Each structure stands twice: as C-alpha cells, then as structure tokens.
Amino acid sequence: MTAGVDVRTVHDVAGLAAVADHFSDVWQTPRTAPPYPAEVLHSLVHAGGAVHAAYDGQRLAGASVAVLGPGHSTYSLVAAADRGLGHAVKQAQRAWALGRGARSMRWTFDPLVGRNARFNLAKLGAVGTEYLVDFYGSMADGVNDGDESDRLTVTWDLTAPAASQGTAPATASGTAPATASGTAPSASCGTAPSVSYGTQDRELAPATHTAPDGGFLARRDLAERQVFCRVPDDIVELRAADPGLALRWRHAVREVFSEAFAEGFRATGMSRDGWYTLTRTETSA
Numbered sequence: 353m354t355a356g357v358d359v360r361t362v363h364d365v366a367g368l369a370a371v372a373d374h375f376s377d378v379w380q381t382p383r384t385a386p387p388y389p390a391e392v393l394h395s396l397v398h399a400g401g402a403v404h405a406a407y408d409g410q411r412l413a414g415a416s417v418a419v420l421g422p423g424h425s426t427y428s429l430v431a432a433a434d435r436g437l438g439h440a441v442k443q444a445q446r447a448w449a450l451g452r453g454a455r456s457m458r459w460t461f462d463p464l465v466g467r468n469a470r471f472n473l474a475k476l477g478a479v480g481t482e483y484l485v486d487f488y489g490s491m492a493d494g495v496n497d498g499d500e501s502d503r504l505t506v507t508w509d510l511t512a513p514a515a516s517q518g519t520a521p522a523t524a525s526g527t528a529p530a531t532a533s534g535t536a537p538s539a540s541c542g543t544a545p546s547v548s549y550g551t552q553d554r555e556l557a558p559a560t561h562t563a564p565d566g567g568f569l570a571r572r573d574l575a576e577r578q579v580f581c582r583v584p585d586d587i588v589e590l591r592a593a594d595p596g597l598a599l600r601w602r603h604a605v606r607e608v609f610s611e612a613f614a615e616g617f618r619a620t621g622m623s624r625d626g627w628y629t630l631t632r633t634e635t636s637a
Contacts, residue, residue: 361448403415427458469619477509480504483609
C-alpha cells in the first residue's frame with residue numbers, strides 16, 4: 353500500500369477492460385488495439401495468472417500482469433504505473449507470487465530507459481541476467497516506433513531483503529564514473545582515476561567505447577570485475593526528436609552489453625545520472 357492508493361487483483365470484465373485501456377494510454381496505441389486486450393487478460397487470469405491494479409481513489413493509476421512459470425518462478429508480463437506507484441504494484445506482485453510458492457520473478461525492459469533500470473536494479477534489487485537483441489522485432493506503438501526492441505531480462509529474488517540504496521557510484525553525465533569525492537575524473541582516455549566502492553577503491557581503465565554524443569560510453573575497472581556503461585538522459589524523448597541518433601545509441605549500448613554478457617558480466621546497478629554497473633559473476637572469473 354502507498355498512502356491513498358489501493359492495489360488489488362482484478363477479475364471482472366469491466367475492470368480488466370479498464371486495465372487494457374490503461375496499457376493503451378501508456379504505450380500510446382488506439383484503445384481499439386491495446387498491447388494486452390481485455391480478453392487476453394481475462395484468459396491469463398482464468399489460467400491462474402494475476403492482474404493487479406492500483407487505484408488512486410476511483411482513478412486507475414497503474415497495473416501489472418504476472419503468470420506462474422516452471423518450478424519456483426514467476427513471469428511479470430507487463431507493468432505500468434504513475435510515477436511513484438511502481439514500487440507498490442511490484443510489491444503486490446511479489447506478495448501474490450510468494451503466496452503461490454514462487455521464489456523469483458523475471459521480466460524484460462528497454463535497457464536504454466535509465467529510470468526503469470534504476471527502479472529495477474537499485475530500488476527492487478533485481479539483476480540483469482540476459483541481453484536480448486531486437487526481442488519483439490518492429491514495434492508500432494507510440495513509445496517504441498522507429499527503434500529496435502532490445503530488452504534486458506531481470507531476475508528478482510523474491511526472498512532477498514530489500515535492495516540497499518545508492519550502491520551505484522555517482523557520476524557526471526557524459527563523462528566517466530566519478531571519483532570518491534563525487535567529481536568527474538579527467539576526460540583523458542590515458543588516465544585511470546579511482547572509484548570508491550564503500551571502503552575499497554578501484555581504478556578505471558581507459559574508455560573502451562565512445563557514445564554517439566562524443567563522450568565516454570563504457571569503461572572497465574583495471575581488475576576486470578566491473579564495467580560501467582552510460583545511456584542517454586531520456587531515450588523516449590530522444591527517439592521522438594531524432595530517431596537516427598536514438599538508434600545509434602541502441603547499437604552502441606548493445607555492443608557493450610553483448611560483449612560484457614558474453615564474458616559473464618551481469619547488470620547489477622544504475623546511478624542517478626545514467627551509468628549502469630555490470631559486475632562479473634564469480635562463476636566466470
């Protein structure tokens with residue numbers, strides 16, 4: 353629960369139709385062609401899934417869809433909520449899944465949307481476990497049209513304690529990850545500034561990739577344990593203003609993530625100004 357907001361499961365036809373309309377509004381499609389039609393939502397609920405809706409008074413302010421997967425897993429098919437309500441919706445999904453014996457939940461999101469990455473990785477404590485290239489193919493909705501549909505799969509351990517806040521290093525936009533003092537390091541690619549991780553300092557190698565805006569895109573620590581990758585400030589706004597530039601960002605970030613994931617890295621954090629932290633898993637060391 354969030355103050356003044358009620359999150360509950362929806363089973364009735366009228367309620368599911370309102371959720372379908374909500375998804376249409378979020379993804380900017382005609383209400384006659386929603387991403388998840390009401391009849392599909394009804395079928396998922398009948399098959400044992402759950403549609404959660406968040407009501408701010410009488411107003412529908414958010415919704416999500418989840419289904420049980422094999423073993424002790426759950427899949428969150430879609431979720432969208434007004435700013436500040438996403439956590440309440442995900443916690444409702446978590447409680448529903450735990451009540452049915454699930455221990456983990458998976459879903460996908462656009463890795464270029466930094467605010468969603470921060471919510472998923474930093475606030476919920478999920479981990480990016482799979483990079484999917486052009487996962488849906490061409491999408492014609494008002495949010496994704498003109499781009500390729502790369503997605504990052506995240507896995508959320510439902511039994512883990514809440515994620516600690518502020519674990520990703522603060523950075524200066526368009527530069528490299530910041531030093532312990534919070535100031536940006538030298539822009540020279542030949543330097544190796546230190547970065548603070550709690551009580552341990554690590555040094556950064558020279559930049560490995562350049563972003564479409566000419567700044568640093570990715571750097572590694574010298575121990576090859578972490579990779580830092582930047583995304584644009586607002587990819588949705590950029591996509592609308594300059595689709596070509598947005599697509600260049602897509603390809604640039606895809607290259608960094610594909611290389612890192614092939615080496616055993618996983619997405620573990622996102623800073624407030626758009627830098628992912630990718631951490632090498634122990635099994636790949």
